[in-house]
Amino acid sequence: MMPLNCSSLVFRVPYILAQTRLTNTKKLTSTSCVGSCFTTHSYQNKSFHIVSQFNQNYSSSPVMEDQTNLLSSPRPENYSKELIVAVRVVQMACSLCQKVQDSLISKTNSPVHSKDDNSPVTVADWSVQATVSWILSESFGCRNVSILAEGDVQRLSVADASGLLDAVVKLVNDCLAEATYFGLKGPDSPLGSSDVLEAISRCNSTGGPTGKFWALDPVDGTLGFVRGDQYAVALALIEDGEVVLGVLGCPNYPMKKEWLSYHHRYHRIISKLTPPTSESWDKGCVIYARKGSGEAWMQPLHHKNKLLAWPNSAIPVRVSLIDNPALATFCEPVDKSNSSHSFTAGLAHSVGLRKQPLRVYSMVKYAAIARGDAEIFMKFARTGYKEKIGDHAAGVIIIQEAGGVVTDAGGSPLDFSKGIFLEGLDRGIIVCAGAKLHEKIIRAIDDSWNSSNL
């Protein structure tokens, strides 16, 4: 048997299979529809409905009020307005990021690989942060909105960053000018630099155990973004230390799941040569879930050529029912400096996973599990790295509501109540479609800990 060997990993917590949810038995037999005026489309042999609603007469609130049926859940409508605004603003952010990524790819054959101060990913980061902050503040009132995000406005305010600030202000205004097409209301006149800086500077929450705050990762998966590959826009709402809703925008998520692996970039580039028609849905989605609903939903990205009839659609997503390790696919980060590939290889072997790992950039790995395209996601950061809550919150709630399980390597739930970081994390993060696979992995990790202590 291949030994589990990862010298940098020390597992301290004994096996506790805590908080695992046995909700994976709920099999969807039919798709639900949303709204009242819909057309039928198909995706992976399932039919679903696209609601073509668009109302120019919006109220003073940036959310168009007649579109609250975006959520088809019959359950209590807690956080429903928050979720609607969050889904829409993440759609806007995806559109913004797509523009930046397209220009990045077309302008250079040797993409930027770091997040230096003037890199396109930095521009996208700031612009998404400003846009999301502005829309949330307009929707719920500045005083009621607290946002935790990484961007620090000081860097953008200094004199030598004026070119960067100009680029950000332009992108933000271009994006907000299209707000009505996403069912939101933009500003009456373009924002100035000070408005943009103010919107960014409002994202100064440090999280914590009480109160309500949004956790935003504007462009998660820097490497994927600059390489023209997978990245995600992640927005979650956390209240009293619990994630209550999550939205993951995945602009490059391929509906042919085989193309998800970074190895298949070539196929994705080829697919770009054939632009999608209004009826096709070849890539890009926004996935979202609300705590306690027992449901997670996916809608296609908004397409520019459908400006006056936004396809306000959603289909339910559910984790895979595969619980046989030999048939299961596991995801992990592409870059081995972000997660030990040798450790996961040993773990995979001892658990009986037989397929090659699916290496995917960013929180798109959470989306893959929620959609049932893979069964396991494991991340084992090197010693000393502290995971940030914004890099996981949206994914965790989506997985849980889609029927999956997320814990640390000791089997404990992730704790979002301790501030910016996932404090007390027992090294790895384990995401599984079902409790059975999860139990096997946690047991194997525990065995490795025991044998390394012999």
Ligand SMILES: Nc1ncnc2c1ncn2[C@@H]1O[C@H](COP(=O)(O)OS(=O)(=O)O)[C@@H](OP(=O)(O)O)[C@H]1O
């Ligand atoms: N050293 C180290 N170890 C572990 N994790 C780290 C580390 N450094 C950063 N990060 C965080 O992980 C995010 C990248 O993780 P991914 O799963 O996307 O990795 S990979 O790009 O596929 O290799 C990365 O997201 P981005 O900063 O958006 O790229 C960080 O949130």
